[in-house]
Amino acid sequence: MTVFGWGVFKGMLVTFKNFATSYFRKPDEGGIFTVQYPEEREKTIENFRNFPFLVYDETPGKIRCVACGICERECPTKCIHIEMETDATGKPARRPAVFDIDYGLCMNCGMCEEVCPFDSIFMDHAFEVTAVPMSVNFNEVEIGTALTALDQKKTKVSAERAEGLVRHKEKLLKPNEYFQRIRPTLASAIDQKRKAAEEKKRAAMPLRHNAPDGPVPGRENADGQTQPSATQEPK
């Protein structure tokens, strides 16, 4: 037989236990699991994905993207806009002249990363993205200080802020080292794959490779002009 009103005391005991243990228990034992965000951060897991970025190899000119437009077509929200560069003769240069991603539309699905055959576009870890006016180079702004930069620049309202959400090619480009740092497993696997493919190509074209003055396989020579390269071919 239960005593009348016993449930009331049992309930109060439960809340009291919660209250008392919140002072000494660890988060996974039932203590407070709040993360005091700007001061404390949880470790980002490797496969965390936020807005996409473009990978380049050594210099920003050596961009992996060939402006094939697959991601543009596959993007469910149509937030990617690509225009291919042409050289003086009007011949397509197989690299993007314009590569815009509207962060206001992007929903971080990661489709672009999946469909890209050139291992060029990947999902980023940087989630502290604010609409910084175009005058502020977002890549230079330290994480967490974006808002301060915004305040200092005395942004004009609305129009410029929306403009800040469209990221152009210069701001989307990030080096391979950065990619290696945030997602080491995937980045090394892709590097290995690319290296293997390149060596296979070299083996297939021994003459060209061994010629001392011949053009080096790659997209680019000294003055930044691109040339079709074996590694860029769809596999």
Added chain:
Amino acid sequence: MIRAIEFYVDMIFVTAKAWILDLLSRFLPDWMVVLASITISGVVILCMGPIIMMYLTLLERKLIGRIQNRYGPNRVGKWGLLQPIADGIKMFTKEDIVPANADKIVHLLAPIVIVVPALMVFLVVPFGERMTAVNLNIGLLYFIAISSVTVLPIFMGSWASRNKYSLLGGMRTAAQMISYEIPMTLAVVPAIMMSQSLSTNTIVLAQAGDYDLHWFIFTPWGIVGFIVFFLCATAECNRPPFDLPEAESELVAGFHTEYSGMKFALFYMAEYMNTFTLCGIAATLFLGGWQGPFFPSWLWFFGKTFVLICVMIWFRGTFPRFRVDHLMGFAWKFLLPLTLVNILLTALWQFTSNLAAWFWSILVLGISLWTLVKLNRTFVPEKRHYPLES
């Protein structure tokens, strides 16, 4: 020597006031010194009320946070100590919105009027030895009368808002507060009977005894009276689980739906000051007020009061809201008969010797509680079965 220091610490506020008055009496005529004496007490109470209210909100948010495994406010100042001030600034800068069809004057008056009784009841609360602002010989009657006025401004506010939810909330407040007034008043009667006085000071003095521990709560009628009084006090200041007047899941925000900014804050202020005074009176009547060994009297009083407030916050963190019929039934069908039995029990206690009194009290209480529980059981019809003919 230790006694002397104890006495000095105990009387520190009384001495301070006497010193100021002594200083003033050298320059001012007698009638102005009397005025100054009233002003000092008044100013202290007027400052103490809002400050207590501000920090009660912080305490409540902190404790509730801990109960729910959160930190509570901790960004403004150390441990969030400046949070109430930030809240105050926010409240002052907010826009004051009055509904188009509202009764403008009553809408404005309601939040102002509600603070008045909440501050007035501070007068008879004995904060320490010789620290009652006005030692009324009908102090308790005054307290009950004034605190029951609180219904009126709440209903004023709800009526003037011209809002269905507000009006429903106001109706509920009226019903709830009037219902709970009755068991609350009857729960106080035993304490009045045993101390033979309505003055809060005398009631405290009646609980002195050995080591100042002859509190009323250590008797069977005291426990029952205290529990009933405390539950009614929780209902009186509309705190969970009796917060039907402002039940946000049913009534948006109840009677203060149409209030914003400082007007809203005034409602809140009155609510928290009522919480404080009701807990203070509960401590005065049953927990011996400022009586207690070793520590100064005012420390005992505030300690007891804050323990009671913490229990109220604990209630809030634990219980879901009552249903309306359960709420009324609890007051009329359970608390009211219990308080009546309790009054009889007090008489029994007075005229019986000690050990026998305990025996009879527990017997009577046990029987009456059992009966009340049995009588209050909800009727659940037996499940009927219709066997199929095979």
